[in-house]
Amino acid sequence: MASLLPKPSPLRFSQHRSHALSDSVAVRLRCLPSGNRRVRCGLINPDGGKLVHLVASAGAERDALLREAAPATGLPRIKLSRIDLEWVHVLSEGWASPLRGFMREAEFLQTLHFNCLRMPDGSIVNMSVAIVLAIDDSQKRSIEGRGRVVLLDAGDKPVAILKDIEIYKHNKEERIARTWGTTAPGLPYVEESISKAGNWLIGGNLMVIEPIKYDDGLDKYRLSPADLREEFMRRNADAVFAFQLRNPVHNGHALLMNDTRRHLLEMGYKNPVLLLHPLGGYTKADDVPLIWRMKQHEKVLEQGVLDPETTVVSIFPSPMHYAGPTEVQWHAKSRINAGANFYIVGRDPAGMGHPIEKRDLYDADHGKKVLSMAPGLEKLNILPFKVCKLSI
Numbered sequence: 001m002a003s004l005l006p007k008p009s010p011l012r013f014s015q016h017r018s019h020a021l022s023d024s025v026a027v028r029l030r031c032l033p034s035g036n037r038r039v040r041c042g043l044i045n046p047d048g049g050k051l052v053h054l055v056a057s058a059g060a061e062r063d064a065l066l067r068e069a070a071p072a073t074g075l076p077r078i079k080l081s082r083i084d085l086e087w088v089h090v091l092s093e094g095w096a097s098p099l100r101g102f103m104r105e106a107e108f109l110q111t112l113h114f115n116c117l118r119m120p121d122g123s124i125v126n127m128s129v130a131i132v133l134a135i136d137d138s139q140k141r142s143i144e145g146r147g148r149v150v151l152l153d154a155g156d157k158p159v160a161i162l163k164d165i166e167i168y169k170h171n172k173e174e175r176i177a178r179t180w181g182t183t184a185p186g187l188p189y190v191e192e193s194i195s196k197a198g199n200w201l202i203g204g205n206l207m208v209i210e211p212i213k214y215d216d217g218l219d220k221y222r223l224s225p226a227d228l229r230e231e232f233m234r235r236n237a238d239a240v241f242a243f244q245l246r247n248p249v250h251n252g253h254a255l256l257m258n259d260t261r262r263h264l265l266e267m268g269y270k271n272p273v274l275l276l277h278p279l280g281g282y283t284k285a286d287d288v289p290l291i292w293r294m295k296q297h298e299k300v301l302e303q304g305v306l307d308p309e310t311t312v313v314s315i316f317p318s319p320m321h322y323a324g325p326t327e328v329q330w331h332a333k334s335r336i337n338a339g340a341n342f343y344i345v346g347r348d349p350a351g352m353g354h355p356i357e358k359r360d361l362y363d364a365d366h367g368k369k370v371l372s373m374a375p376g377l378e379k380l381n382i383l384p385f386k387v388c389k390l391s392i
Contacts, residue, residue, distance in 0.1 A: 043232060043233070043237075043339035043341070044336060044339065044340075044341045044379055044380075045379075046094065046097045046098075046225070046336065046337040047097050047098055047125040047126070047333065047336060047337060047376070048098025048119060048125060049098075050097070050098075051094045051097055051225055051226055051229075051337060052091075052094040052096075052097040052098060052099065052100055053092075053093070053094055053226065054091060054092045054094075054100065054101070054206045054207065054208045055092050055093075055208045055210065055211055056207060056208065056209055056210065058210075062210060065158075065161060065207055066158065066209060068148075068150075069150045069158035069161055070158075075146070075148055075149060075150045075161075076142050076143045076146055076149045076150070077149065077150045077151075077152055078133070078135060078139060078143075078149055078150070078151050078152065078202075079152045079153075079154070079156070080133075080152060080159065081193065082154070082282065083189075083192065083193045083281070083282050083319045084133060084151075085154075085159065085212065086281040086282060086317055086319050087102070087133070087319070088151065088159060088206065088208060088212060089212040089317045090131070090281075090317055090318050090334075091206055091208075092160070092206065092208040092211070093225055093226070093317075094224070094225050094226065094337055095225060095316075095317070095318065095334040095337055095338070096127070096131055096334065097337045098117075098119065098125060099117075099127070099131060100205050100206065101162060101203065101204050101205040101206035102131060102133040102162065102201075102202065102203045102204060102206065103130060103131055103132050103201075103203050104166045104168070104203035104204070105166060105168040105201075105203065107127070107203070108130055108132060108168070108203070110127070111127045111128065111129065111130050112130060112174065112175060112178045112179070113178070114375070115128040115326065115329060115374065115375065116128075116375045116376045117376075124375050124376045125333070125376045126329055126330075126332075126333040126374055127330075127376075128327065128329035128330045128333070128374075129179065129321055129323065129326065129327055129330045130175060130179065132170075132201045132203065133151075133162075133202050133203070134170055134194075134197035134198040134199075134202075135167070135198045135200050135201070135202050136198035136199065136200070137198070137199065137200070139198065139200075140167055140198075140200045143167065143202065144167065147163060147165065148161055148162065148163045148165065148204075149162050149165060159208065159209060159212070160206050160207060160208040160209060161206075161207045161209075162202065162204040162205070162206060162207075163204055163207060164204050164205050165202055165203065165204035167200055167201070167202050168200070168201055168203070169199070169201070170197065170198060170199050170200050170201045172194055172195070172197070172199075175194065176190055179323050179326055179327075180321075180322075180323050180324075180326070180361075181324070181326070181361075181362075182361070184354070184355050184356050185355060185356070186355025186356060187322065187355055188284040188285075188320075188322055188352075189282070189319065189320065189321045189322060189323075192282060193282075193319070212317075216291070217291070218280070218294055218315060221280075221294060221313060221315045222280070222314070222315045222317060223314040223315075225337045225338040225339070227314075228275065228312065228314060228338045228339055229339040231312055232273055232312070235273055235309075235310075236271055237271055237272065237273035238269050238270050238271055238272070239264050239269045239271075239272040239273070239341060239342060240272070240273050240275055240338075240339050240340040240341060240342065241260055241261070241264065241272060241273075241275070241340065241341075241342035241343070241344060241383065242274075242277055242335040242338070242340040242342065243256075243257055243275070243277065243344040244278070244316060244331050244335075245276075245278055245279075246278065246279045246287055246288075246293075246320060247287065247288050247293065248292075248293055248296040248297075249276075249296065249297060249300050249305070249306075254300065254305045256344065256346075257274055257306060257344070258306070260342075260344060260383060261274060261310065264342070271310070272310070272342075273310050273311070273312060274306065274310060274311045275312050275314065275335070275338065275340055276306065276311055276312065276313045276314075277314055277315075277316045277338075278293050278294070278297065278313075278316065279315075279316050279318060279320055279331075280315035280316055280317050280318075281316075281317055281318045281319035281320060282319035282320055283319075283320045284320070284322065290315070294313075297313050298313075301313065316331075316334070318330070318334065320350070321350065322350060322351065322352040322361075324348070324349070324350050324351045324352075324361060324362030324366065324367060325349075325350075325362060325366045325367045325369075325370040325371075326350075327350040328345065328349040328350045328367040328370065328371060329370065329371065329374045329377065331343075331349070331350060332345070332371055332374075332377055332382070333377060333380075335380075336379065336380055340380070341379070341380065341381055342380070342381045342382075343371070343380055343381070343382055343383065344383045344384075345367055345368045345371055345382060345383065345384050345385075346368075346384075347364045347365075348360060348362060348363075348364040348367060349367035350367065351364070368384035371384075372384075
């Protein structure tokens with residue numbers, strides 16, 4: 001690992017305190033060479049330097065893909081699960097930039113063992129969760145020797161074409177152990193998407209036919225990284241701070257987000273904008289459904305708990321792993337691609353209770369500690385917060 005990663009540049013740390021939440025926010029500052037306490041302004045570059053966009057343009061390009069995906073061409077066809085389709089959505093819009101499709105074996109191994117990918121120029125980008133597509137033995141036999149496959153949704157509608165494919169072994173036990181740090185039964189994502197999946201993985205470059213839509217009344221909130229960057233520029237944001245949650249906003253969340261903006265103003269920013277970014281992909285059964293979370297978020301803005309002029313609410317399409325410090329790196333990395341240069345992280349991010357024992361699966365403080373050290377996240381400013389308690 002030491003030979004793979006470049007030596008990180010030194011960071012200076014500064015605590016900013018206020019009378020409202022004296023210990024709630026500790027801002028990791030990236031200082032200029034002069035030592036001045038300033039942080040880079042504006043939208044940061046996406047990983048790899050360019051935002052990936054894999055959706056065909058309307059017109060000739062899309063029509064050509066539709067013709068190629070038609071049954072008459074004889075291309076092998078793979079039906080996607082709900083979670084598979086969510087990953088196509090994630091990849092198609094560039095949340096996982098610089099990935100251009102489902103991982104091939106080299107990308108998969110780097111993700112499992114290093115939580116990052118080495119780019120052709122030798123630079124490192126963070127990638128902590130495997131974005132892969134599983135197939136079974138019969139599918140493997142039908143695909144071998146073919147360069148392309150058609151991906152279908154649950155209704156057999158062509159969604160994308162995967163080209164320049166590579167098939168390799170799906171070592172489920174290794175994947176689970178390295179992602180979750182345990183192979184204990186009862187991990188929600190594992191049971192939903194891995195345990196019964198095929199024994200092979202297929203990687204390749206994606207060509208997505210048209211934007212992924214769910215027709216659930218919430219598509220207007222599903223802004224792509226490119227959409228969000230455009231919106232932040234329209235609002236003249238000189239800083240973007242992102243906050244992900246998979247449950248309704250409570251008073252503590254609201255106080256934290258408002259206090260964070262005030263801290264950024266004190267640091268010299270003129271118009272910091274909040275990206276309130278609930279996770280909208282797969283979640284476990286006892287999490288609050290997305291439709292109700294979004295209704296509550298709408299009320300938070302309507303009632304002025306958060307300022308609509310300085311808040312953008314959007315849905316993050318990724319499925320949830322509940323993989324603690326490993327997964328929180330993915331959550332932070334993807335917001336870089338959306339233009340955020342600050343990321344708020346709280347207690348036990350992306351964690352859950354142990355599936356067998358009566359304890360948390362992960363140490364509550366490890367997520368924020370890992371983010372401060374993770375390879376490929378150096379350009380993101382991490383905003384950890386502590387639990388506030390009121391004694392009466």
